[in-house]
Amino acid sequence: MPNDAIILEARDLTMRFGGLLAVSDFSAAFPRGSITGLIGPNGAGKTTCFNMITGFYKPTSGQVVFGGENVEGRPPHKLCRAGIARTFQNIRLFTNETVLENVMIGRHLRQKTSWLQTLVFTPASRREDREIRARCLELLDTVGLADLAGEKAASLPYGAQRRLEIARALATEPKFLLLDEPAAGMNPQESEDLMGFIRAIRDTFGLTILLIEHDMKVVMGICESLYVLDYGQTIAIGPPEAIRSDPKVITAYLGEEQAHA
Ligand SMILES: Nc1ncnc2c1ncn2[C@@H]1O[C@H](COP(=O)(O)OP(=O)(O)O)[C@@H](O)[C@H]1O
Ligand SMILES: [Mg+2]
Incomplete structure (x- = not known):
């Protein structure tokens, strides 16, 4: 039975690159009209999740269900025509x-x-x-x-x-839009404007949005729920308020800050 309230579902998506387990059993369900954040330190597997959902990578295992249909294995342009669109971490214009x-x-x-x-x-x-x-x-x-x-x-x-x-x-008239670090390289005013803009396009175009973002102000400001990845594992799922104070999440980010110190 397709669940109309859920526009896209990732089921146990796993991606291996040789010996590296980049993403392990990523499962998520995105309610229609929602804005969800995918966060985690560098190299956690966020972009790899996007690549699996949008057909750029074929998952080692797992499924993508879009509009009640298993679309796994379809190439990016077909998924785009079906209503899945994305932007890239490294701008591709x-x-x-x-x-x-x-x-x-x-x-x-x-x-x-x-x-x-x-x-x-x-x-x-x-x-x-x-x-x-x-x-x-x-x-x-x-x-x-x-x-x-x-x-x-x-x-x-x-x-x-x-x-x-x-x-x-x-x-491309998407129904599901994935944004990979849309605020990267923006100044604080631009990121602030971006939040209003993302909300506005969700409302105007009736979109469901999944975004990867490092700017915590943006993430906490517009996302209704968050998925947190660390070394390919999903370490937390929940609303921003709960994620902010989750000890596992804090440790993952502190680890990153220490690594960059
Ligand atoms: N095409 C690829 N081939 C080999 N390793 C990859 C490839 N894409 C990503 N990886 C590795 O997978 C891990 C997750 O990368 P990525 O999804 O880009 O992380 P994030 O977007 O969270 O920073 C990293 O260790 C990265 O080096
Ligand atoms: Mg990335």
Whole structure:
């Protein structure tokens, strides 16, 4: 029986790289419309979880159930078409293309006219191209980048590039959006704005959001629940208030601070 309240479920996801157990038995259920955080020290396995959920890695074992269907083993573009979109820890933009073109690349996944129609430039494909352009400009407006639509993506400051990546992900019309360290490289004001922005896109687009984030202010500020990884193991699950005072979590983070000292 599919559970309509849960949009995506990870079941015992495990990823081995040779002798390294990067993620062990990661299980999670994401309620529709929720914002969940995935946190943990560097190397804990967070991005690997994203890669398994979005089809970039094939899990060594385990399942991903999306909308009641087992989607494990499907490639990223198919999962994206099904409604799973992501951003990357290391921003992946087409730096020589304009801001608008970067968003349009995401949108073309939803294009109705065929490749051949686009090639011969039929009125239908031209109309669709105009519609895509307009829709992408709207999305750029949503993320506050409409004024920069014609600029090269590479010329944008870091924080703006992150928002552009989010706009491109939104252009694929996702239901489930995964953000890998969206506040990385942002100044405190930008991170503060980002929190409001993530909440707003959840509400506007009816999204369910999973985010990896090191900025605890962002994580505690917007997440309804948190999963904490350490060395590939899930060491805690719960609301931010409980996680903040969990001794296992504190030890994991203290260990990291000592390692960096
Ligand atoms: N493609 C890969 N090949 C080998 N090891 C990897 C690969 N991807 C990640 N790892 C290793 O898996 C562990 C978890 O990495 P990652 O998921 O990137 O951690 P996090 O995002 O929590 O910082 C690390 O030890 C990392 O070196
Ligand atoms: Mg990572």
